[in-house]
Amino acid sequence: MAWQVVLLFMSCVCLSSALGQVSYSIPEEMARGSLVGNIAQDLGLDVTRLKSGKARIYTGEGTELIELNTERGILIIKERIDRESLCGQTTPCALHFQIILEKPMQFYSVSVEITDINDNSPAFKNNEMKFEISETIHIGSKFILEKAFDHDVGVNGLRGYSLSTNDAFTLSPYRIGSSRNVEMILKQHLDRETKDRLSLVLTATDGGDPQLSGTIQIIITVLDANDNAPVCTRTEYKTNVRENAAKGTVLTTVSASDADDGAHGRIQYSISNVPEDAHDLFHVDKDSGVVTLKENVDYEKFQHYEIDVQASDEGGNSDVCKVLIEVLDTNDNPPSINIMSTLSAISEDVKAGTVLTMMNVQDPDSGENGKVHCILNDNVHFTTTSTSKNILTLVTEGQFDREIASRYNITVSCSDEGVPSLSSSVTLTLQISDVNDNAPVFERSSYEAYIVENNTPGLSVFTVKARDADWNQNARVSYILEDSSVNGVPVSSYVSVSADSGVIHAVRSFDYEQIRDFHFRVRAQDGGSPPLSSNVSVKIVIQDQNDNPPQVLYPVQTGGSLVAEMVPRSADVGYLVTKVVAVDVDSGQNAWLSYKLQKATDRALFEVGSQNGEIRSIRQVSDKDAVKQRLTVIVEDNGQPSRSATVIVNVVVADSFPEVLSEFTDFPHDKEYNDNLTFYLVLALAVVSFLFITSLVVIISVKIYRWRQSRILYHSSLPVIPYYPPRYSDTVGTGTLPHVYNYEVCRTTDSRKSDCKFGRAAGQNVLIMDPSSTGTMQRIQSEKSILDEPDSPLESAIRQIDRFPPT
Secondary structure (H helix, E strand, O other): HHHHHHHHHHHHOOOHHHHHEEEEEEEOOOOOOOEEHHHHHHHHHOHHHHHHOOOEEEOOOOOOEEEOOOOOOOOOOOOOOHHHHHHHHOOOEEEEEEEEEOOEEEEEEEEEEEOOOOOOOOEOOOOOOOOOOOOOOOOOOEEEEOOOOOOOOOHHHHEEEOOOOOOEEEEEOOOOOOOOOEEEEEEEOOOOOOOOOOEEEEEEEEEOOOOOOEEEEEEEEEEOOOOOOOEEEEOOEEEEEEOOOOOOEEEEEEEOOOOHHHHHHHHEEEEEEHHHOOOEEEOOOOOOEEEEEEOOOOOEEEOEEEEEEEEOOOOOEEEEEEEEEEEEEOOOOEEEEEEEEOOOOOEEOOOOOOEEEEEEEOOOOOOHHEEEEEEEEEOEEEEEEEEOOOEEEEEEEEOOOOOOOOOEEEEEEEEEEOOOOOOOEEEEEEEOOOOOOOEEOOOOEEEEEEEEOOOOOOEEEEEOOOEEOOOHHHHHHEEEEEEEOOOOHHHOOOEEEOOOOOEEEEEOOOOOOOOOEEEEEEEEEEEOOOOOEEEEEEEEEOOOOOOOOOOOEOOOOOOEEEEEEEOOOOOOOOOEEEEEEEEHHHHHHHHHOEEEEEEOOOOOOEOOOOOEEEEEEOOOOOOOOOOOOEEEEEEEEOOOOOOOOEEEEEEEOOOHHHHHHHOHHHOOOOOOHHHHHHHHHHHHHHHHHHHHHHHHHOOHHHHHHHHHHHHHHHHOOOOOOOOOOOOOOOOOOOOOOOOOOOOOOOOOOOOOOOOOOOOOOOOOEEEEEEHHHHHHHHHHHHHHHHOOOOOHHHHHHHHHHHHHOOO
C-alpha cells in the first residue's frame, strides 16, 4: 500500500486550470473520502464563493463518483472507482463533470483521469483446452491456443505466455499488441505408442509489480493417421453491419479446405475467440461456416468486433479464419437535453443578456448523426449561446412588457443532422414580474355630470373610474381631489371624492341661482414606488329646480297708498289698460310665466293676456259700469309643481280726475295696510287743525300763503311708482319683457335736484291715490292741466324752488 499512497499524491496534480477547466489524475480503487484536489485553489475561487453560489457537481446522466466539499473547497472520492468497470480497455480513462455556481451563474469543467493499478490477474475463459493430434502430424505444426484476457491496461496488462517444460511442444514468439494468435508448435514427432496423452500448462503473465498470472491446462490426445490440417481459404474476412440490422442477418461465410479424404477431411467450424462482451452476438454454422447475427449490435457501445472462426477436422487438425466486423452507425438516438440550472421568474425591466438557463445537450451518435442544432420557438425575446462543447445557455435578448405577456413557455428544440433527423425538446416556463411602468388611465378624457339644485349634502353625484395596466399593488388606484377654487372658495367645500371608489359626493346643497356650473380636477394615483398618476377634468352642471315663485315688478303693491289705472269711458275694445310685469329667477320652463284673471269686479269688461300680462278691455265701457274696478291677476310659472304670485290692479273708469276724487277713499285696502291708514288719518286730522288755526291769522300775507303752499308740496310723502327701463329682461335671458314699454313716472321733490314730471305712456292715465291727502290730490289735479302746457307758471315756480331752496 505504501507505493499506492506515493502514487496517489504524485498523481493528484492539477494539470491545467486555464479558461475555467481543471484536470486531475488519480489511481483507481482509492478509498472513500480520499483527496482528489483543492478545486477552490486551482480555480482561484474563495471558499465563501462556493458556499454563496451553492456550488454543486453536475455529471449529466452519469453516476456521481466524486464529491465536492464546499466547506474546504476540495474534491474527494465519494464511491470506489473501478477503472475496468468504468472504461474497460479504453485509454485514457477519465471522468468529466462540471461545477455549477449561482448568483451569478457560472460553471467550470473538471476532468479527472483514472489511472490503472495492477488489480486484475490474467485469466482464461476455460480451465482447460483439449487437442486430439495425429501422430503423423508434421514437425512445426501449429496449434492455436486460447488467449488470456487481463482487464488491466498498459504496463499492468497482459505481457506474455509461457508453456510448461516438455519435449514435444514449444510456444511461438508472441508480441503484446499484435493480432497474432498464441501458437503451440510441434518440435518433434509424436509417438502414440510411447505416449498417447500429454498434459501441459499454459501460463499468462502481466507486467505489474508484483507480477500476476493465470493458467490453463492443455490436454493433448495423440491420434493416429490424420496427417493433414484444414487450411482457411482467406486468413481474414472483413464485413460490416448496421447497428439496426435484424437478428439473423448474414455477416460473412468462412471456408477452409483439408487434403485428407473421408472422415479426416470433414471440416467443422466454431467460434474460438470473441471479445468478452460479444459472446452472444454472433453465430457460425458448424457445417457451412456462415456467420450470422444473433443479437442487435450497438454502435455506441462497440464499433469494431474481431472474432476467430476455427476450422477443424475430425483428426484434431485446425486452422483459424479471422473475421473483422465493423459496426456502421445509424441515427437511432435523439439528442438528450438536460437542465443544469434555470430561473423561473424575472422582472420585466431585466437587462438583455441575462442568463436564464444552462443546458447540457448530447447525442451519442457519430458523424452527421451526432451533430446537434437547437432552435427556440420565441426568437424575439430569447436567444441561445454555446459557451463550450455540449453546453447551451439561454439568455434574454429583447425587451419585456408584463402587460402584453406575463408568462412565456419557451420551447428549446434540438435536432441532429441524421437522415431521417431525430429531435427532442424541452419546455421552460418563465414568469414576468411586474414593475410600475404604467400610469392610471381614466375611462374618459373628461367628465360632465348633472345635479339638481337644493340637493342633500353628501349626495353621490357620479363616479370617475381609472384603470392601471400594471398588476397587484402597482395597479391599486387611489383618487385625490386636486386643490383649486370656485369663485374664490376651495373646491373641497363643494365636492369630495372617495379615495378608493372614485365616487364624487356633493359637500353642500347647491343653488342654481347662485352658481350654474363649476370645474375641478381629480387625480388618479397608483400604489407603485414611485407612484404614477394622471388627472382628468370634471364639470358639474347645476340643474334648475322650480324653487322660486314669480315676482311682480309692476304694478307695485305699496302699503301706504293705492295705484289706480284710469280708463276713459270712450275707450275702444282692446284698449290697453296696463301691463302686469313679473319675472322668475328660475330658468327654462320654470321661468315661463302665464297670466290669468282670477277675480274681477266685472269679468266681462277686462281680460288679461296669458303670455304678456296685458290688461285690455273686451267691450265698450258703458255708463252702467262701476267707476271702481278691482282686478286680481295670478301669475304662474311652468314648473312642476307650479308656483304663483297674485297682484291686485285697481282701475277707475272716468273721463277726468274730478269724477273720481269722491271715489278715492272707497277703494278697499288690504288688511296689511290698515295700521298705516290709521296713522295717516291721525296725521291728516292734525294737519287740518293746524290749517284752521292758521286761517285765523289774517296778518299773513298772500306771499307767505303761496310760499306755504310750495312748502306743503315740497314736504309731501307721495308714493313712487318705480321706473323700469326699456327692454327689461332677467339675468338669464328668459325675462317676460321682450318689448319696449314706457310707463308714467312721478318723482318726489325730496331731492333738490329732482323734477316732478308727469307724462303719458300708451295713452293711459295713472292716478296716485292717498285717502289721507285728498286736498293735496285735488290741488295736484288742478295743477296738472297747467303742467301739460309748456312753460306753465307752476313748472317755473318749481324750477325756482329747486334753484333757491327754502332755509
